[in-house]
Amino acid sequence: MLQVSYIRNNKEEVVAGLKKRAWNDDRIKVLDQVIKVDDLRKEQKTELDQLFATVNTLSGKIGMLFKEGKREEAEAQKAEVSAVKERSKVIEEALKQTEHQLTELLYTIPNVPDAKVPAGASEDDNEVFQDWVKDMPNLPENALPHWDLMEKYNLVDFKMGVKITGAGFPLFRGKGAKLQRALINFFIDEAEAAGYEEIIPPLLVNEASGIGTGSLPDKEGQMYHAEKDNLYLIPTAEVPITNMYRGDILDPSVFPIKLSGFTPCFRREAGSYGSDVKGLNRVHQFDKIEIVQIQHPDHSMDTLGEMLEHVKMLLDKLELPYRILTLCGGDLTFASSLTYDFEVFSAAQEKWLEVSSVSNFKTFQSNRMKLRYKDANGKKHLAHTLNGSALALARIFAALLENNQTEDGIRIPEALRNYTRFDYIK
């Protein structure tokens, strides 16, 4: 979430940012409301502190009087304190409500888009940052979409997933399971080679972690909730991994912190329908290797570039055609300031599938989770957090099948053969 001080001091910038997200003037009024509520908060805090100070002074006096044996005087003072105490209770309650109200308001305001973000209301306004200029896969006449290929070669069993769990929970089997595991290991190894520490985090997180990365309350309905224990199934490894540093005050010498984690990801995807959900295009459970960096604000943009290069390298090695989009304001996620989406061309269904999203959240997440660093003068500042998928598996799996189908079966890209230990799926 944004800092109130930031909204106060950079209001023009925030307004311009929200407009990029296609916010109308009416919605933007929430900024004034925030400042108003914060003014009230300060007022109440000042009064409450004064009341407490009075109580403290009087209580000290009473203590002294008791020591000196002046009981009667002490009793008289007690009555006075009680009156002040009553008033402070009222103010304290009011302050609590004001603070709550302020937080609720701040939760409704998304991150300010970076200067590079184009204005726009929907995905139609995303800009192509880097297009695919080389050849597209040359598929045979009778090329099949991945859902047919999976059935033909018995790689993924959706019916079984439905039987065991429900729609959108694919069951990988045989060579399909092996290919999936090969991809996982390939991505983990590449992340390690790029200097990321490997993390295997918990798959369930508590409420504080969900709030820290902005999954709560913004995407409440997107996550599976284990209500009995008030825990949430992670929608991405970003949540547990970034929260490792929640509340920390770091020494800048630790930057950049580079972490990667492989986890299954769980998303309810309520309201999705149509051809978008066919096959592996959109599922409730998928595997993903996430890369996370925590960085000094001065270097976070360079870091974003570095993460982009990492994802490009992975796709190059997998020989998949891809393009990179700069998300427009309207398509940008709530917490992000700048996001590049990677889309892979799945040749048989002739669709671009999003396989990675690389974002700089700047201080939006770190403000929520109070992740800071101390500069040389001992001053505390919010750190920048970044993350990206490297990569999301279900869709990569789909594109690999479609793009590499031949008369002799499905060809495995060179880079994966050490992992699959087979060259073709026949």
Add this chain to the structure above:
RNA sequence: GGAGGAGUGGCAGAGCUGGUUGAAUGCACCGGUCUUGAAAACCGGCGUGCGUGAAAGCGUACCGGGGGUUCGAAUCCCUCCUCCUCCGCCA
């Protein structure tokens, strides 16, 4: 799941028969003196949030979280969480 014990500043560890205790002491860390340099020794500093202020500072809150008793709580009470020990169960 049952029984018991414990949670204090970066760490260790006092305080816990309620009253200048934001909190002794040691270590670590930072600055200084000394030294050719280092170590040792000595001196000083060393938490976080909020409010106020140009700043220094001042005020206030925080001793696992929340609530209560009291004029006043790290200290008493309730509740939740976490950790440790023993028993049970178990991959």
